[in-house]
Every structure is written in structure tokens, then in C-alpha cells.
Amino acid sequence: MSGWQLANPVRRVKANLKGRDLVVGDIHGCFDLLQSALDSLAFDERVDRLFSVGDLIDRGPDSIASMGWLGKPWFYACLGNHESVLLDYLYSQDEDLADTWCRFGGEWFFDLSFKMQTSLAQRVLQHCSYAVEISDQKGHAETGIVHADVPVGMSWSQFTSAIGDNSRLQYDTLWARERGRGLRSDRVEGVRQVVAGHQIVQGAHQSGNVWLIDTGAYRAEQQGGELTVLELPDRLHHFSDSALR
Template sequence: MSRFRRVAANSKGRDLAVGDIHGHFRRLQECLDQVGFDPETDRLFSVGDLVDRGPHSEQALLWLARPWFHAVQGNHESLAITYLHGGRLDLDMYRAAGGGWFLDLPREQQALFVEQFLQLPIALEVQTADGLVGLLHADSPFDDWGALRDSLLFDDDARVREVCQWSRQRLKDGNTEPVTGVRALLVGHTPVLQAKRLGNVWHLDTGGWASGHFSLLDMATLKLITPAADGRAAPQPMPPA
């Protein structure tokens, strides 16, 4: 298991990123269909939180098996790992956060999910024609991507992982300081009404799992891709920081 993963550039099609999924894979598939996602050439990158809250969390294993789907480990995947491995966990909180489907599974089925969740990196970087794009679930504890990369590869500091998966500080502070070493850093975790950019950090959890909508970001152009009136994909510029 590597807590940091590098992904080579896509020479065939588009690389799209999406915010938190939270067990709404059918709704996500409909969104992908609307923008003409082609699994033969395109790839989809998730900022984590594949499960909990929605009705189809069990489909996470199917999606993780698809060669064009890549994800980082979100805090909800981490909760499942903690539960199965006997770590400290508030079970009432976990169930209230949508983890009941997992808690109610037989242990051998829980183990199948945790085995896959453990394979997910805390952070990954994707090469594009214009430079690296990084993905985390919540936020970077460093203002330099290289420092985060080195920490995850060599230090395995629990405090670093906690910020990566749980922090909401950047949004709370309105921090527009960039994370150097990447063109853009894509995150989720904290729902926003519309995709939001602070510095070069792009917050993509627009509540597609709740009453909002999934935001798909083209990682090459850093533009949102949304269904147009005629059903074709239409690029939309991101709002300013």
C-alpha cells in the first residue's frame, strides 16, 4: 500500500474529477452519460468519500475495479478501516454519518471493502500537458506539494493524514494561499453550493449526493463540464477565488 500515487498523463481522452460521491453511483453515472464520458478513452478521478449516506454504497467495489476510475481515500473510507481494525470510533457518530450500511454487514463482507479502501492513496498526482494536478480529500497540511509527497512516502505521520482527510480550515479561513508544486489541488469533504477555487485549491463537493449536483472538472483545462441544453458537454469557467 502506498499513501501517495502518481498517474501518467492520459494520451487518449479526457481526465475528469468529481467531488464526494457518498453512495450515489447511479446519479453519478447519469451525470457522466450526460457529458459523453467514454470509458474507452476517458478517466474519472474521485476526491474520496465513495460511501455512506447514499443508497448504493455497495457499488463502490464495482467502481474501484474499473480501470478508468481512480480515487483517494476519504475520511469515510478511513472510518470503515478504523472500525474493522478496532480503532477508537464513536459508533453513534459513524451511523449518523451514514455508516449504518457498513456496520450492518457481516464481518467478512466488511473486510472486502476495507481491503480495497486500504489500497487507496491519501494523495495522488496526475500529469497533464500543463503540469501536475493533485488530489486529496480535504486539504494539504503543507503549502508545498513536494513536502506533502515526501511526508506521505517516508514519514507516515498520522497528523498529516488527519489534515488530508478531515480539515475544513482552508474554507473556514477563506485561505487563498496557493499550494506550490501543482497547477491545481482538487479536494472535496466540505459541501459548497458551487465549485469554489481558493488560490489554486478547487473545492468540488457540490452535494451531488444530497440535494445539490455533481461537479465534473476537466483536469486538462481546469474548466467545469456540465450538460448543455442539447445534452452535449459544455465547458464552464470556474468562479474566481
């Protein structure tokens, strides 16, 4: 995680007074499944907003399309560990990293021209953030969104104040798996709730005040996973290739 810097490490957005806010788990290139899910939910980009916990790319069939929404006025995305690897590789050209990335889904990237690779990286740098904060009507932090987790003992305000300049904290925010594995259930203070992905769980649920919503969308075709969408504040929707509910 060196040689690059996000334009907006923390993105803060005001309360949505006109429509709904939806948070989607790790997409991993399953763009058609996401589009079907939004159609099923009658998503209206004029008033509704879609937030992503990150990992738009790799493993699924259409990483480029999944990144195509970056920059849309109704779409907000956290940086996932897969997007961070894309940036790490492009800025280092490390062939060992390239081999590792290909083993967990990054082979599509190497079929692209260097110009396209660079364009996608710039899109990530401009439009992905380590954290997204949605405020309530009074301007207080209500929902925080990250890729993996907020470190133990850090309040939401401490976390968002430090994340832009702390490389160790950035790494933990992208890669931590303890909560998803059931090894911690503490609350993140200073915010009503946090939504995270990264670690695949058998069913979306809350741990402390943290929603875990990565339910393995890229496994949906094998009936081993599904795409989860959390309609804030607390309504879950689940989608697979065989069923939309």
C-alpha cells in the same frame, strides 16, 4: 487511523494523451447520479479516466456500488474521511466509533456480513490513496488530488514525500475544513492546481490554485445539492436528479 496502512499512499499517473480526465466531488453513495452524469458526458472508459476526491460511501443510497469501481483501470480514488472511519472501525471494533459513524451515514455497513465488511476494507486499502498526482507530458506534477486540503506552507512535493508516514498530516489531509469555509486562500506551490472536496460549498470554485468541488451530491434529491465533475483542466459540469447540464 491506526492498525492499517494504504498500499499506495501517493498514486502517480502519467498524462492522458488519448482522452479526458474527469474529477468528481464527494459521491457519498449516489452511484446512479454519478452514472447518469458520466453517461451525459459520454464517458469512454477506453480512453477517459475518472478521479475521485474521496468519500465514495455513506449518506446516499448505494455505497457498495460506489466502491465497486475501485480497481478499475480507469478509476482512481483518494481516501476520504468516511473511508478512513470504515477502516478505523474495522481494525478497532470500537462501539463508540460505530455509534458516531452511524449518525453520519455509516449504518449500511452494519447490515453486511463480516466477510463482506472485510472485503470492502481490503478494496479501500489496495486502491485508495491519500493523494493522486497527474503529470504533464514532460513528467512534471500538474494536477494534485486530495480529499480535504494540503497543509499551509507545504509544497506539493513536500506533502507527497511526507504523507505516507505522518499520521498528523494524514489526519489533516482528510479532515481540514478551513479552506472550504473561506478561512484560507493560499496556493499550493509546485503543482499547477489541486482538486479537493470534503467541505460542502455552495458552488464549485477555486481558492488560490485549489478547486473545491464538493457541492453536496447526497442532497440532490432534496434540490439542496448537486454532483460536480471537473473536466481537467478547468471545465465544470453540474448534475442533480432534476437536471443534467
